[in-house]
Amino acid sequence: MNFKTARRRASKLIMLVLLSWLSSVYAAQWAVVGAGPAGIVIVGLLLDLGTPREDIVWIDPEFNVGRMGQYYSTVPGNTKTSLYIEFIQACRTFQDCAPGALQELQKYELALEYPLSIIVKPLQQITACMSQKVTTQKTMLTGLEFANDTWHIECANGFECDAQRVVLATGSYPRSLNYTNSPEIPLDCALNQQLLSESVTPDDTVAVVGSAHSAVLVLKFLSEMPVGRIINFYKKPFVYTTDMGGWLLYSSSGLKGVAAEWAKNVLEKNPPCNLVRVYNSEKARAAWLPLCTKIVYAAGYDRNPIPGCNPDMNYDTQTGKIAPGLFGIGIAFPEVIIDPAGNQEHKIGLNSFMQHALEMLPEWMRTKDVLWRFKEFEELFTIQVL
Ligand SMILES: Cc1cc2nc3c(=O)[nH]c(=O)nc-3n(C[C@H](O)[C@H](O)[C@H](O)COP(=O)(O)OP(=O)(O)OC[C@H]3O[C@@H](n4cnc5c(N)ncnc54)[C@H](O)[C@@H]3O)c2cc1C
Structure with missing residues (x-):
């Protein structure tokens, strides 16, 4: 390469950097929309995998554990304490963020169900801690568009972001x-x-x-x-x-x-x-x-509307894939299974979301630029299985 070409390339690069800085559109590998239990699971596992904090944007208007945190703390839950313990144990970041959570949960009868507050409190602590580790935007997603292999996100507070991968954990509302x-x-x-x-x-x-x-x-x-x-x-x-x-x-x-x-x-x-x-x-x-x-x-519940998306949009009920680089999880996009008796079951609840995310994240990550992290995931998964 001669001097002239090198100089031209260098000025082009500087221009590009300047342009992207001036355009104030944030660039991220991952945008996670929703900070209910499902969004918390995804952010926790991405951090477990060593995803750099600036690569994750997390968007929610409340950051208060979704409907569970907002409305259902006093509601008698349908999950045994032992399952909440398994849920926290499945994610290293959760344990780092709420070091006393396991001890607190162990004070309850393991085989009994209690009001949801026993898990809402640790989840609030985990949310607050993870919010310090990633880029958060306390606002609503208002626009989602796919162009040039990238998802362009717009939010009610004016925040814009280009993300390689978007996870919709946007929940549902009572019908x-x-x-x-x-x-x-x-x-x-x-x-x-x-x-x-x-x-x-x-x-x-x-x-x-x-x-x-x-x-x-x-x-x-x-x-x-x-x-x-x-x-x-x-x-x-x-x-x-x-x-x-x-x-x-x-x-x-x-x-x-x-x-x-x-x-x-x-x-x-x-x-x-x-x-x-x-x-x-x-x-x-x-x-x-x-x-x-x-x-x-x-x-029953209906999916919260996603601005820019058809309300009846289809998703793969096994993999959570909605479109290239767009994935759904949680009560809005539950995994569907057929049990051995032939019944169709929508897998809803913290442990189901965690299990589904552990199974699906490697697939969601399987792209050129994030391939190296898949290796880490395999290691993490092996530890969980053991
Ligand atoms: C009576 C009752 C008892 C239950 N008991 C249990 C139990 O014992 N164990 C259990 O595991 N589960 C239980 N559940 C289920 C549990 O509450 C839900 O499965 C869970 O809250 C769903 O989590 P989610 O993250 O998918 O959605 P949500 O909790 O609805 O969270 C979605 C989040 O996305 C945000 N959001 C939505 N749209 C946008 C947007 N455009 N931009 C940005 N953010 C957005 C919302 O503000 C919200 O914070 C119970 C539910 C009920 C009703």
Whole structure:
């Protein structure tokens, strides 16, 4: 290379550096959108793998452990303490960030389920600590575009970023069904006993739609407070998570913990006298809903909208891949499995997200520029298995 060419190349390089500095578009290998349990898992594992802090951008408006942190701390969980311990143990960064977490969890009965606060607190500590290790933006993602092999991200606070890989851990919100004009008690409020008791009076007849974990908890809470009548509209019979020796029947969809105990021993055997259960048909709704003064929909969750993306966008339910370099995880993009009895299960919950991330991150990383980190992941995974 002669002197002239070298000089031309050097000035071009300086121009490029200056331009990228002036354009104030951050460049990152990874953008993780969402700081609920699923986003926390991804950031933790990326840090475990030695991903440089400036290579990770983490975006969330709250950084408070998603819906769990915001609404469900007091809710009876469906996860045994031993599984929370396994969850923390699966990630070195979690243990570094919350050194007392394992000891605290070990104070609880390992085989029992407790209110979610027992895991929300360590997750808040982990979030605060990991936020110091990576680049965070406390804002909403407002735009996502793919061009020139890169994802361009725009946020509500004006932050822009070009990322090689984007992980959407953006969560879901409770589905509302519009059955009646009677006032709705939002599910997030109904799952908080204090707020629920402030929302009903002894004159109310409250409709509860659904028959899974959240619906059963709301029925239990209502039956323990002064309320007129409770009418439960159900479509499916109760199913219970059952240990089949080596695998769990209805591992995600089945009732567990407090909800399972109450459904089995109270609802199915000796229901409260002010509670009626009716099969959720159009005819039944026409007959019973006019009696109801309030309604709670506990009928599932819908994915939070992702700006710039089709709300019904498909994803690979095995790998979480949405598009090249775009991946989904968590309650919005759950892994789907068929259990040995042929039931389709959406794998939701901290341990499922961790397991899925441990399995999928090597695949998500398998590109030219990040190949070296795959080696580290294999080593980490071997340690976990042992
Ligand atoms: C009654 C009940 C009991 C439960 N018990 C358990 C249990 O015992 N164990 C268990 O493991 N799980 C339990 N769960 C499930 C658990 O709460 C959810 O699976 C979990 O919260 C989902 O985590 P997530 O990270 O996928 O989503 P979320 O918690 O919804 O977090 C998503 C995050 O993404 C952010 N976000 C959304 N859109 C954007 C955007 N455009 N830009 C930036 N950020 C965005 C949100 O602000 C939020 O912080 C329970 C749930 C309920 C309802």
